[in-house]
Amino acid sequence: MATKFTKETYLYWYELMLLLRRFEEKTGQLYGMQKIRGFCHLYIGQEAIAAGCMTATKPEDKMITAYRDHGLAIAKGVSAKACMAEMFGKATGCSKGKGGSMHFFGADVGFFGGHGIVGAQIGTGAGIAFADKYNGNDNVTLTFFGDGAARQGMLHETFNLAMLWKLPVIFICENNNYAMGTSVTRTSNVVDIYKLADAYEMPADSIDGMDPEAVHEAVARAVKRGRAGEGPTLLEIKTYRYKGHSMSDPQKYRSKEEVEEYKQRDPIETSKQKLLEVFGVSEAEIEAINERVRVEVEECVKFAEESPWPSEDELLKDVYIDQNYPFIVD
Amino acid sequence: MREALREAMQEEMRRDEKVFLLGEEVAEYNGAYKVSQGMLAEFGEKRVIDTPISELGFTAIAVGAAQNGLRPIVEFMTWNFAVLALDQILNTASKMLAMSGGQIGCPIVFRGANGSAGQLGAQHSTAFESYYANIPGLKVISPSNPYDSKGLLKAAIRDNDPVVFMESEVMYGDKGEVPEGEYIIEIGKADIKRPGRDVTIVSFNKMMKVALGAAEELAKEGIEAEVIDLRTIRPLDWFTILESVKKTNRLVIVEEQWPFASVSSEITYRIQKEGFDYLDAPIRRITSADAPMHYAPTLVGAYLPDVPRTVKLVKEVMYMKK
Numbered sequence: 001m002a003t004k005f006t007k008e009t010y011l012y013w014y015e016l017m018l019l020l021r022r023f024e025e026k027t028g029q030l031y032g033m034q035k036i037r038g039f040c041h042l043y044i045g046q047e048a049i050a051a052g053c054m055t056a057t058k059p060e061d062k063m064i065t066a067y068r069d070h071g072l073a074i075a076k077g078v079s080a081k082a083c084m085a086e087m088f089g090k091a092t093g094c095s096k097g098k099g100g101s102m103h104f105f106g107a108d109v110g111f112f113g114g115h116g117i118v119g120a121q122i123g124t125g126a127g128i129a130f131a132d133k134y135n136g137n138d139n140v141t142l143t144f145f146g147d148g149a150a151r152q153g154m155l156h157e158t159f160n161l162a163m164l165w166k167l168p169v170i171f172i173c174e175n176n177n178y179a180m181g182t183s184v185t186r187t188s189n190v191v192d193i194y195k196l197a198d199a200y201e202m203p204a205d206s207i208d209g210m211d212p213e214a215v216h217e218a219v220a221r222a223v224k225r226g227r228a229g230e231g232p233t234l235l236e237i238k239t240y241r242y243k244g245h246s247m248s249d250p251q252k253y254r255s256k257e258e259v260e261e262y263k264q265r266d267p268i269e270t271s272k273q274k275l276l277e278v279f280g281v282s283e284a285e286i287e288a289i290n291e292r293v294r295v296e297v298e299e300c301v302k303f304a305e306e307s308p309w310p311s312e313d314e315l316l317k318d319v320y321i322d323q324n325y326p327f328i329v330d
Numbered sequence: 331m332r333e334a335l336r337e338a339m340q341e342e343m344r345r346d347e348k349v350f351l352l353g354e355e356v357a358e359y360n361g362a363y364k365v366s367q368g369m370l371a372e373f374g375e376k377r378v379i380d381t382p383i384s385e386l387g388f389t390a391i392a393v394g395a396a397q398n399g400l401r402p403i404v405e406f407m408t409w410n411f412a413v414l415a416l417d418q419i420l421n422t423a424s425k426m427l428a429m430s431g432g433q434i435g436c437p438i439v440f441r442g443a444n445g446s447a448g449q450l451g452a453q454h455s456t457a458f459e460s461y462y463a464n465i466p467g468l469k470v471i472s473p474s475n476p477y478d479s480k481g482l483l484k485a486a487i488r489d490n491d492p493v494v495f496m497e498s499e500v501m502y503g504d505k506g507e508v509p510e511g512e513y514i515i516e517i518g519k520a521d522i523k524r525p526g527r528d529v530t531i532v533s534f535n536k537m538m539k540v541a542l543g544a545a546e547e548l549a550k551e552g553i554e555a556e557v558i559d560l561r562t563i564r565p566l567d568w569f570t571i572l573e574s575v576k577k578t579n580r581l582v583i584v585e586e587q588w589p590f591a592s593v594s595s596e597i598t599y600r601i602q603k604e605g606f607d608y609l610d611a612p613i614r615r616i617t618s619a620d621a622p623m624h625y626a627p628t629l630v631g632a633y634l635p636d637v638p639r640t641v642k643l644v645k646e647v648m649y650m651k652k
Binding site for chain 1: 381382387388390391392398400421422426427428429430433464469490491518566
């Protein structure tokens, strides 16, 4: 169980992953209570990816993902309170109540959203990286997408262009094995998604997404390539969502045993064990973290509950930067 | 016309390092229609970028670059091909400012040839102004001459919102006066290209030639048509149209769109609502035929608005015999 990672890293990972887990559990409850509406996709089970990506990057790096965006947004530094308020549709939300669960944004921390069209953000993410390269800095963009998006034409056009122009982008396929209800094996003859990079001679790897160490190391290698101007990398990170695709998913396409198998390798549990057994962290210290997270999530809900709704005069705001745009009003 | 467009891009690229051009054949080939001729030589391959035939991919990269601080100009060889990138224009470029609560804007220009250009068949001949004008978050420009093209393209490049800029393959060779000094034309302002008192004809882009040609014919019979060039489709400068209709009491619209939910549909709604008491006749229009454009020259002629039919329609709204 020895590790080259430090106690501080593990403490950070454990607390972050636990926050994402508890935040999403609460989100699920609040959805059931109809406090949160619309489409809602939980990150539960995939937390080790967010954890490993954060320690392998710097704050100036960018992130963009699809609609399963809660975990990555909070990890990148979007306020958890503002995220919860966003799902309530409140004016204090991270997108002023205009985005909802699928459209979290945090321009100030380099989080470019929360996108609802499967695969569309793959190209947009490469464009964010294009701008950093154009500006001559060494930032990289982590562009996340699911296994379902890997079957979109956008992936292939973007891979081709990103390699052609050596863009500092890291394509991260969070392969949770199901595109909604359709398993990877039912979507293509090529079930190892990382092999799609071969057609573009792009370096690629397949990574265990239940292990933050493995994620960190793979992302760090890709980041190094990106910063050095060597271009993009594809990482297929094999993960698993414990919950359904969205809140309305009865999950008839998979067995309970399959879900249980992954839960045995839960990254929060294994990180806790590492803290207790390798780093000699006490049960009391773990309990203190757990309590801090519990309080934080409660505060998120309180903040969201007590925040005001957007006023109706917000309707035509943020549609144009041009403040004098003459809207059609009948 | 192509020189005016090129000058607009060159001047803005000299002024602002963040502006760059990308698209198919824009660099080494000097532009499919030679609009970007010489720009690679002046600005280098960092800022004049050839792309593979990947409309969706290169548009997405441009949109992402705009969201991260650059000001891209995307050239589509024709707007017919841009349909492959519509998702990025509609779902990302136009909506991200709203979805992010005002955090992430998209200062970008999408430009290229639009509409029909002779016997090109159905897939190279669609006029798209009304499609994009339907989308909140976008501005849509469709100029008719070199002077307007230059001033409006410069305005588009400086605009902080995403702008769709519709050119015409058959107008790239057009000649017209363009002054030496710098000038900008404000987006969202129509222009009266020919004053008149008897009837208002509204048009834009290459159909302005039909509108002005009809006005010329009508003048021979003593009818003075006021011809308004919209120049910008979204936002629509209906106020200028209304002011004209208050004077002429009659309105005919000539456009290359298909008829359903077209630019003329929107103008007609607006003018009947705001100017009902000023109208002495129903508002009429000529659009392209309600069909894909066919190849044969006779069918191309029958498909597009023309001077004789416009003249006839004006006479109808003036309740003239013949």
